[in-house]
Every structure is written in structure tokens, then in C-alpha cells.
Amino acid sequence: MKDLKQFSDEINKCVLCGTCRGVCPTFGVINREPASARGKAALCGAYLNKEIELSDVFIKQMNECVQCMACKTACPNDVNVPDIILSARAEIAKEKGLPFVKSFILGNILDSARLMPATMKFASKLQGFLFKDVPEESGLHRRFPLPLIDERRLVPPLAERFFLEVRSQKPAPAGNKHGSEARSQENSSQFTVHSSRPRIGFFAGCLINYMLPSIGEASLKVLESAGASVIVPLDQHCCGMPALGSGDIETAKSLALKNLEAFEQYELDYITTACATCSDGLKRRFKELLYDEGEDVRKRVERFSSKVRDITELLINELRITNYELRILNPKSEIRNPKSIVTYHDPCHLRRGQGIADEPRELIEMSGAKLKEMSHPCRCCGLGGSFNITNYDFSMEINRNKAEDIKNTGADIVATACPGCMIQIKDGLHQLGADTKVVHVVELLADNTNRQ
Numbered sequence: 001m002k003d004l005k006q007f008s009d010e011i012n013k014c015v016l017c018g019t020c021r022g023v024c025p026t027f028g029v030i031n032r033e034p035a036s037a038r039g040k041a042a043l044c045g046a047y048l049n050k051e052i053e054l055s056d057v058f059i060k061q062m063n064e065c066v067q068c069m070a071c072k073t074a075c076p077n078d079v080n081v082p083d084i085i086l087s088a089r090a091e092i093a094k095e096k097g098l099p100f101v102k103s104f105i106l107g108n109i110l111d112s113a114r115l116m117p118a119t120m121k122f123a124s125k126l127q128g129f130l131f132k133d134v135p136e137e138s139g140l141h142r143r144f145p146l147p148l149i150d151e152r153r154l155v156p157p158l159a160e161r162f163f164l165e166v167r168s169q170k171p172a173p174a175g176n177k178h179g180s181e182a183r184s185q186e187n188s189s190q191f192t193v194h195s196s197r198p199r200i201g202f203f204a205g206c207l208i209n210y211m212l213p214s215i216g217e218a219s220l221k222v223l224e225s226a227g228a229s230v231i232v233p234l235d236q237h238c239c240g241m242p243a244l245g246s247g248d249i250e251t252a253k254s255l256a257l258k259n260l261e262a263f264e265q266y267e268l269d270y271i272t273t274a275c276a277t278c279s280d281g282l283k284r285r286f287k288e289l290l291y292d293e294g295e296d297v298r299k300r301v302e303r304f305s306s307k308v309r310d311i312t313e314l315l316i317n318e319l320r321i322t323n324y325e326l327r328i329l330n331p332k333s334e335i336r337n338p339k340s341i342v343t344y345h346d347p348c349h350l351r352r353g354q355g356i357a358d359e360p361r362e363l364i365e366m367s368g369a370k371l372k373e374m375s376h377p378c379r380c381c382g383l384g385g386s387f388n389i390t391n392y393d394f395s396m397e398i399n400r401n402k403a404e405d406i407k408n409t410g411a412d413i414v415a416t417a418c419p420g421c422m423i424q425i426k427d428g429l430h431q432l433g434a435d436t437k438v439v440h441v442v443e444l445l446a447d448n449t450n451r452q
Contacts, residue, residue: 001249001288004044004087011045011084013077014038020071020081025380025398026064034061037071037081044088054095062088064391066384066398067245069352086244093247102386106248110238111255117162120210124158131155137430150392154427156211163204163213167232198269198319200228201307203259203282205275206238207419215419218446219274219311226319233262239281240289245385249289256286257297260304271307272314274442276350276418277385279310283354310350312417312441316359321366342369342444343411345402345425346378347418360417360441367444369413374405383424396428403428406436413437415444 020037021027033039043061046052062085071081097103109115131140139154149155200223208216223230240255259282263271273279283305290301315321342364350356357378364371382388382398406414406429414429414436416422426438 001090001291002083002087004084004091005048007044007080007084007087008048010080011041011048014041014075014079014081015077016042017076019074019076023070023074025066025068025070025382026394029394029397030064035064037075037079040065040085040088041079041081044084047088047091054092059092059096062092063387064394066348066380066382066387066395068348068380068384070348070380073352086247089245089247090249091247093249098246098248102246103248106243106246106251110243111251111258113235113237113258116238117165120158120162124160124210127158131157134430137426139426139430148389148392152396152431153392154430156423156426158210159213161213163209163216164232164234164236166213168234197227197229199267200230200314201263201266201268201271202230202232203236203239203263203271203273203275203278204232205273205278205419206242207423208273208275212419212422212440215274215440215443218440218442219272221446222315222442223272223311226315226321228319231266231268233266236262239275239278241277241281241285242385244281244285244289252285253289253293256289256301257293260286260290260297260300264300264304268307270309270314270318271304272309272311274311274417274440275420276310276347276353277420279308279313280349280353283308283310310354310356310359310417312350312359312363313354313356316362321363340369340413341372341409341411342367342413342415343372343374343406343409344377344441345374345381345406345414345416345421347416347421348378348380350417351378356417360415363441363445364415367447369444372409372411374409374411376401376405379405381421381424381428383420385420388424395424396431399424399428400432403432403434407432407434411436413439413444415439415441417441 016038018038024036027036034043040061043058052058065085067082069082109119127140130143130146132143134141134154137154140157142149142151202219204216220230237255237258240252243251243255271282273282286301287305290297309318344361344364346357361371379402380398381402382395384395388395402425414425417440422438422440429436
């Protein structure tokens with residue numbers, strides 16, 4: 001991973017044209033130069049030239065970025081401001097340290113195979129006391145003041161049983177010495193697939209594992225229906241993107257290595273996930289994080305990352321689904337009826353991070369739904385990882401445009417390919433008073449595969 005000094009030439013490529021100001025969601029809210037990509041690049045250049053120090057103001061300005069990558073896409077000189085900002089955050093963490101609570105969570109809980117699930121299990125038992133149900137939204141509101149939990153926030157409940165927990169309680173297939181679960185359906189393909197049975201490793205990610213296991217279950221059903229043999233390594237960890245985004249490079253590296261070890265035990269054709277942030281991390285960031293860890297590690301991570309596909313990309317481009325047919329139309333579908341209108345939100349880490357835009361839309365159309373595009377489908381939802389936690393009002397200001405855009409389509413359902421975006425969009429629509437249902441693309445497909 002490059003340090004800030006290595007971005008000096010990149011910073012100097014900025015010609016101050018201001019194109020980034022027109023696409024930056026944070027600048028759109030604050031409307032001050034330091035909020036723009038141009039402003040942040042200039043601040044980093046000033047720091048490298050020793051014109052300014054790592055002041056609280058500088059730190060605040062570096063943290064006011066949702067890492068949507070819109071600036072890089074729009075920049076005529078292709079200045080990589082998102083990575084410049086990540087390197088600045090790493091510099092801040094190295095020189096100033098992270099806040100104690102964040103440092104403890106990232107370094108001691110997120111990076112622990114034992115403490116992370118134990119902490120989340122404890123939190124799931126406690127949530128009934130701290131939060132009250134919002135049944136019509138399948139969410140929670142706080143019962144009394146809590147730090148970092150706004151009274152308006154629609155909090156997604158932690159699952160009663162986690163995705164990997166359920167997998168671990170199922171008997172492993174015969175001969176599986178690693179204790180993971182290989183799932184397949186020999187004779188029940190509902191897709192036309194032009195390949196022999198590929199071996200797919202499924203990466204859950206934290207949000208699917210702890211909050212939205214239904215997306216994981218839907219993913220397995222769709223992959224199996226596509227003719228794949230699916231393996232779920234049980235010793236997988238967080239992808240490390242929260243640590244990377246906070247500047248904690250060492251924890252991000254540690255998590256990357258642990259996931260590398262978890263998946264390379266198996267002879268896999270592909271590694272997939274239903275989280276756009278995770279797929280961007282596994283595919284792109286792991287190589288950057290581990291580049292300086294020696295030639296052996298570099299070769300291993302190259303092999304690993306070359307196999308990573310977002311699930312929408314995998315289904316269309318690798319499994320090459322050409323025809324999705326329903327066996328029996330189920331009029332009692334829990335997600336939609338055949339007349340439902342679906343609009344689609346492009347996750348930043350999918351469209352700009354990985355260049356994937358058409359594949360999710362093809363899958364929506366294959367599900368039988370009518371796709372209606374919103375005016376700005378790739379406008380950031382405002383989540384930005386922990387940005388939403390530490391800057392909730394700011395985050396929801398960005399989200400308001402997205403929520404209104406969705407509502408204006410008149411769609412019954414908004415589908416996306418990122419669990420984080422789903423949580424943020426659901427909160428925004430709830431505050432707007434819209435009743436649009438929020439689902440993952442694979443849930444639309446799994447809804448069909450369940451129609452027996």
C-alpha cells in the first residue's frame with residue numbers, strides 16, 4: 001500500500017479544474033473547497049510540503065469523504081484522490097493514532113476469530129433492551145439516548161442466528177477435513193449454464209453474516225441453481241475494508257492474510273461475494289495491501305484476487321446464464337408480484353470500483369421484474385462505511401437525494417448489490433415516508449428459485 005509521500009506526483013497532476021466539485025457528494029452538502037477532491041488533494045500536498053501539520057482540522061477534512069470514487073471517474077487527469085485520502089488517513093493513524101474505541105474495535109475485535117462473533121452475539125442478545133421494533137420496516141429505533149445512534153436512525157437488527165453460525169451447525173460433507181460446507185444440487189438446475197460444475201468459494205462479509213443472512217442464503221440458492229458447487233470456508237474473516245478506510249493498515253493486512261489462508265485451502269475456480277464493498281476489497285485492495293509482504297505472498301494474493309468475482313458478475317459472465325425460467329409461478333411471492341416495478345441503485349464499489357453496471361440489470365430483467373431506471377442510479381447513497389456512524393446528519397443529507405430519486409420512480413422495489421447500501425437506503429426511505437421495498441438483486445432471483 002502506497003504511503004502519502006508516494007502520491008506526491010499524483011497530487012501534482014491536479015490542474016485545479018474543479019470538475020470534481022460537480023460530482024462530489026460531500027462538496028454538494030458543505031459547498032466549501034476543503035470538502036472537494038481538489039481541496040483535499042491540495043491539503044495533502046501542503047502537508048507533504050510541510051506548509052501545514054496534522055491538525056484536528058486537517059483530520060476532520062480527510063474524514064469528510066465517503067470514498068465514492070466519483071471524483072476519480074470524472075477527473076480529466078485521472079488523479080486518484082480516493083487513494084490519496086486513504087493514504088492520508090493511514091498517515092494520521094500512524095502519527096496520531098486512532099481514537100481509542102475505534103482502535104480497540106478494529107485491532108482487537110474485528111481481527112479476532114473468537115471475539116468478533118462473540119461480541120456480535122452478545123449485542124444480538126442485548127438489542128431487545130436497547131432498541132424497540134419498527135415492525136413495518138423490519139428495523140429498530142433506540143429506546144433511550146445512545147452514543148452514535150441518532151433517534152431517527154432505522155437500525156438493522158442483528159440476526160438471531162448468523163450466516164456462518166448456521167453453516168457451522170450443518171454436518172460437513174464426507175471427506176471435508178477443513179470443516180467448511182460444500183453445498184450443491186446435482187439435478188435441479190433452473191439456469192442454462194455452459195460449463196461443467198465450477199467450484200465456488202463464497203465470502204459472506206460482516207453485514208451478510210451478522211445482519212442480513214437471508215442474502216447469503218439467497219446467494220447459495222442461486223449459485224446452486226446455476227449448477228455450481230459452493231464451498232463456504234468457516235474460518236473467513238471481515239474483508240478489512242473498515243480498517244483500511246480508517247487508516248489502520250496493519251489490521252487490514254492481517255485480515256487480508258487470514259482470508260487468503262481461509263480460501264486457498266480449497267481448489268476453487270472462483271471466489272464470490274454478494275457485497276460490492278467486499279468484492280472490491282478482495283479483488284483490488286488485497287493486492288495493494290500485501291504487495292510489500294514478499295514475493296511468495298504477492299504470488300498467492302495474485303492467484304486469490306484473480307479468482308474473485310462479484311456475484312452479479314459471476315452469474316452473467318462466468319456461469320453465463322442465458323435463460324432464467326420459472327417452473328411454477330408463485331402468486332404468494334414474499335418479494336414481488338409479476339407486475340412489480342424495480343429500480344436499481346449502483347453501489348459505488350461495484351460500478352466505479354469494479355466497472356460492473358450491466359450485469360445486475362440483466363439479472364433483474366431475468367427475474368421477470370420490470371426495470372425502471374432512476375434519474376441518477378450511480379449517485380452515492382451516502383453510507384461511506386463508518387462515515388455514516390460518525391457523521392450521521394451529513395450522511396443522510398447525501399442520502400436525501402438518493403431517497404427522493406428512488407421515490408420519484410414510483411417503483412415498488414429498489415434493488416442493489418451491496419448490503420451496506422441497502423441499510424442506508426432503507427433508512428433514508430423510512431425517513432422520507434416511502435414504502436418502497438429494499439432488496440438485494442440475488443433475493444429477486446432466489447424468490448424465483450423458491451417457486452415450487
